Amino acid sequence: MKKFSILMLSFLALAAVMSCDDTDSEEFSLDTNSSGEIVLSPEINTFEVTETNGADLAERFSWNRITFETPVQIDYQLEMDLESGDFSSPAVLGANNSTNAAVTYNALNDAALGLGAEPGSANNFKLRVKATTASAAVNPVFSNEVTAVITPFEAYPFKPLYFVGAATEPGWNNGDGNGETNPALYVDINDVNKHYYTGYFNADAFKILSNLGMWQPQYGERNGAVGVNDGAGNDPNVFSAPTAGYYDFTIDVTGVTNDSEGSSSFSMVPNTTAAAAPTFTSIAIIGAATPNGWNDPDTDLTQSTFDPHKWVGRDIVLIAGEMKIRAENDWTNSWGDATSAYAGQGNNNNDPNITVKAGTYDIFFNDLDGSFLLIPQE
Structure with missing residues (x-):
């Protein structure tokens, strides 16, 4: 009788394990919650991050809970990747054992920029939920993937004086x-x-x-x-x-x-x-980012009447791309620096191009030392 009881207990334990194996592959989807918040579904949702809305709630993402026959804590992780990504190195927007995650615009912005998104441009991303337990023997369970279009914002890194x-x-x-x-x-x-x-x-x-x-x-x-x-x-x-x-x-x-x-x-x-430094009659910008591209005419800067080595262009509209600064509409004297999209110092010695971001700028240039500065304008 004692042997029979032991055998029965063994069979029951095995059945419990098999029951877990049968249910841990249950699929779940992102869905609306009972309070009627916005559904994140396979439909495209659009988020635009600005200088002022970063701390605001962008979305409360929700999903249904999955269960195993054997009670176990399940942790959920909301992941984001580029539309072309494979979630091998995702950004994590939230992690908890609940069934929702409140995500701010700042969180979306940090994730988008961290994944290589272009500020000021609409970028396509996909999101999913990953469910795991403390046991390495239980494989993660994933939700369906949903799409979001995010336009990230990058604050100007300098404080002009x-x-x-x-x-x-x-x-x-x-x-x-x-x-x-x-x-x-x-x-x-x-x-x-x-x-x-x-x-x-x-x-x-x-x-x-x-x-x-x-x-x-x-x-x-x-x-x-x-x-x-x-x-x-x-x-x-x-x-x-x-x-x-x-x-x-x-x-x-x-x-x-x-x-x-x-x-x-x-x-x-x-x-x-x-x-005693030489002076120039014209300084201009040229390149794919500038109004006329790499073709003539260049986009001229204005020479200071107070100091002939100071040049400025006001409210110049640039697109994302490369440009260079040159004198006399010629390549004999030209300046560039690829270190920053907004500032640098050229050496007038086959310098690299300046890679700029789309926007409207005041552009300052000093031909004495090759310094330049781009300040965004509202």
Whole structure:
């Protein structure tokens, strides 16, 4: 009798295992939940990420629960991949043991950019749910795949700074009365707090602004370093050019607040070669990203009347692609840098093309050192 009981228990255990094997392949689908939220189905859903909606809920994805005859915790993972992908390295939008995942626009944006999507363009993706248990012996169960079209947003990586003051081209016009045409400083693409500028200055004072048309935030000298009034403090002192001429000006605003100079610094060093540098009669952009492509005519930049080595193009519409900066509609002197889509420094020595993103830009260029800066315009 005892042997019989043991045999019966063994058969029951085996039957339980076989029962699990029969049910763990049950399929499930993404479906609407009882509160009537938007269905993510095989129909295409469109999401556009903007500068302001990142923290908003984009979608609450839901699915039905699967069960095994033997009670076990099931974990669900919402995965996303490119339409052409195979989910071998998916982005994970949510992971829990519930049957829904609330996904923000920021989460969609990070996932899309991480998968190589082009900012500002509609990109096709597919999503699925993966269900797993703690047991490696149980194979994952996958939902059907659904499609989403996502237009990701990429924030501008730099914080532009602009000159104002009698030592500089706009005088003490903060941009409000001159169409916001104050010259921009160039940026160190490896450190967004560092800016530099080689150019002509009058023998006078100047300050630095971060928002054209507004007097704050305003940067200047304080305690031998850099100070700021962000609108809730006191104005710093002016920077000064002791005599008229060309200077190399650098500024590092690391850690600067109303109450602290942080680890900031600035320097104003006379440039001994710029005054004798050759000048050009035209500087322009050319390339697939520009209005006329690689064909003539080039898209000309405007030469400064204050400093002939400074050039700017306002509200230039570019498409995603490559471009280069060149002088006199010829390739004898040309500049490029593939490091960033927005800023760089060419060497005028068979430089690589500049790969830009689609948008409308103000483009600044300095032919003394090959520096360029693209600032998106609304």
